[in-house]
Amino acid sequence: MNITKPKLIRWIISYVFLIAMTMVTIVPFLWSVSTSLKGQNEAIFSMPPKLIPVNLTFENYMTVWNSLPIPLYMWNSVILSFFGVLLPLIFCSLAAFPLARMNFRGKQLIFIIIIATMMIPGEVTMIPIYLILNKLGLLGGFAGVILPGAVSAFGIFLMRQAFVGIPKELEESAVIDGAGVLRIWASIMFPMVKPMLATLGILSFIGAWNNFLWPYLVIENEKLYPLTIGLYKLKGTFVTNTRLVAAGAMIALLPILVVFVLFQKYFIQGAYSSAVKG
Incomplete structure (x- = not known):
């Protein structure tokens, strides 16, 4: 060579x-x-x-573990992260499927509008979403944290990119066999975009697990606090023990590292396929 x-x-x-x-x-x-x-x-x-x-x-880790109800906070984070991953995978793929595989008037305009919303900072939409949730009576619990993140413009974009690359012949064969739209989405399209699903799942998990500001605004009961808010108690009013904060940060980071190591193969495949199609 x-x-x-x-x-x-x-x-x-x-x-x-x-x-x-x-x-x-x-x-x-x-x-x-x-x-x-x-x-x-x-x-x-x-x-x-x-x-x-x-x-x-390991004294700092033991102090953090004994000072705070870490198992409770971690369980709350697991619940929020589970729905924070499941709902975007379902709703983003459902929204992306017609944008990628169907022909209807205004499709490109709708897609452009969805992508344009990515330029709006999340802080701008916090007040309207908070007021809507307040009217619906969803403040104070998990529902108020989960529902606003159930779908995202970035997730729709990723899934659309994945669906576009699937050969048209597979969909046509399913239509000939009598499969409906939802059957095609669930039985053919969904299993064929596993790398992109893993990519979206990892990104959604990281966002849901590390989410701090929105749960802090919505959740009122301390027993429902996720790990990010629970560890915030380590910050003192006048003095902060940096060693304990670092130990708490490592405890919160461990699940993210585990998830990424387990699914990094699909994450890399999804990122690569998106770059090639883009």
């Missing part, structure tokens, strides 16, 4: 840039892990930063 000098230089520059970006991204994570494992007498803001603890300890 012959590699020309300009191509080799481009490769070296690319890898140096990627390594530098990786270091910028991973150093804060490593610092948090290191801080969560340091004892009370060990400096955490030293310069240069010391990422390897001198006296490694």
Whole structure:
């Protein structure tokens, strides 16, 4: 394999840039892990930063676990994340199916309007959504957190990109066999876009698990707090124990890492197929 000098230089520059970006991204994570494992007498803001603890300890994790009802908060986060993944997968794919596979007047205009809503900051829509939920009597519980995130313009876009790439012949064969629209969507289209479903599922899970501001505004009962709001109690009024905050952050991050490791194969496939079709 012959590699020309300009191509080799481009490769070296690319890898140096990627390594530098990786270091910028991973150093804060490593610092948090290191801080969560340091004892009370060990400096955490030293310069240069010391990422390897001198006296490694899990005392901070035990303190967080014993100080807060972590299992309850995690269970609440699991409930919110479960519906935060399930509903977008169903509703986004249902909305994307006609935009990708059906012909009707105004289809492109509707799609453009849906994509245009992605430019509206989420903070702009918080007050109207809050007022609507208040009128419906859905504030104070899980329903007020779950329903506003049940569908998203980005999810519709992803699923439309996936459905567009499916051969038309499969759909025509199903129509000849007498399959209806919902049957085609559920039995043919849905199973064929597993990589994109995994991509949307992972992104939805991360968003639902890390969601803080909206549950903080909607949920009133402390027993319904998700993990993100529960860990907020670690922040003191005047003094904040950074070691405990770092330990709590690592506890909250662990499920995300597990989900990503389990589904990273489908996530990469979905991202790649979307880039090729786009």
